[in-house]
Amino acid sequence: MSSQCQHEVRGILWIQVIVARRMHMSGHSKWNNIKNRKGAMDAKKGKVFSEIGKLIRIAVKEGASDDPASNPRLRLILDKARAANMPKDNIQRALDKGMGRGAEGRVVQEILYEAFGPGGVALIIETVTDNPNKMSSEIKFALSRNGGSLSGPNAAQFLFTKENIDGSLQFIPNMILPLSEEDAQALESLVDAIKEVEDVEAVYTTAG
Numbered sequence: 001m002s003s004q005c006q007h008e009v010r011g012i013l014w015i016q017v018i019v020a021r022r023m024h025m026s027g028h029s030k031w032n033n034i035k036n037r038k039g040a041m042d043a044k045k046g047k048v049f050s051e052i053g054k055l056i057r058i059a060v061k062e063g064a065s066d067d068p069a070s071n072p073r074l075r076l077i078l079d080k081a082r083a084a085n086m087p088k089d090n091i092q093r094a095l096d097k098g099m100g101r102g103a104e105g106r107v108v109q110e111i112l113y114e115a116f117g118p119g120g121v122a123l124i125i126e127t128v129t130d131n132p133n134k135m136s137s138e139i140k141f142a143l144s145r146n147g148g149s150l151s152g153p154n155a156a157q158f159l160f161t162k163e164n165i166d167g168s169l170q171f172i173p174n175m176i177l178p179l180s181e182e183d184a185q186a187l188e189s190l191v192d193a194i195k196e197v198e199d200v201e202a203v204y205t206t207a208g
Contacts, residue, residue, distance in 0.1 A: 060098025102130025119183035122156035
């Protein structure tokens with residue numbers, strides 16, 4: 001083979017290598033995009049299921065029944081759960097917790113957490129759980145990752161008054177703390193992170 005032919009063959013082989021690499025990188029990038037989209041969709045779906053689970057627990061607790069035939073509010077929420085394709089196991093866990101039935105015979109407890117967040121805002125976190133250790137760990141993690149910290153008993157609760165509003169007991173702040181735009185955004189991220197914890201029922205703050 002002449003040197004010119006060898007040069008042309010090497011050139012063709014090099015082009016093939018470049019094309020193969022680009023195709024590989026394109027395929028890899030496409031797969032990463034698919035994984036990222038799927039991860040975002042799964043996270044969004046998980047958040048929806050968590051919110052519906054909380055609504056189920058509240059409806060069962062306030063209606064004193066996990067029977068949709070005698071609990072109209074629960075019936076509507078269960079319809080919403082099915083429309084969202086919420087797994088039956090998730091629905092049953094929410095029903096059980098609403099009735100005070102924990103997994104594996106564990107006792108369901110109502111636990112109140114007090115904390116402080118960005119700008120010195122006080123937070124009251126209401127939870128209903130059959131696993132206090134796991135709950136405490138998840139609350140602490142959400143706080144630490146978003147500029148908040150857990151406080152001791154009555155460190156924040158005195159800043160609120162518990163009132164009955166539309167048949168539901170809620171913590172109303174005794175005073176409103178104004179926040180900068182930066183602190184307000186940080187607090188919003190903190191509250192969102194706390195609400196994503198499965199057994200959190202409600203989050204109250206002193207933010208204005």
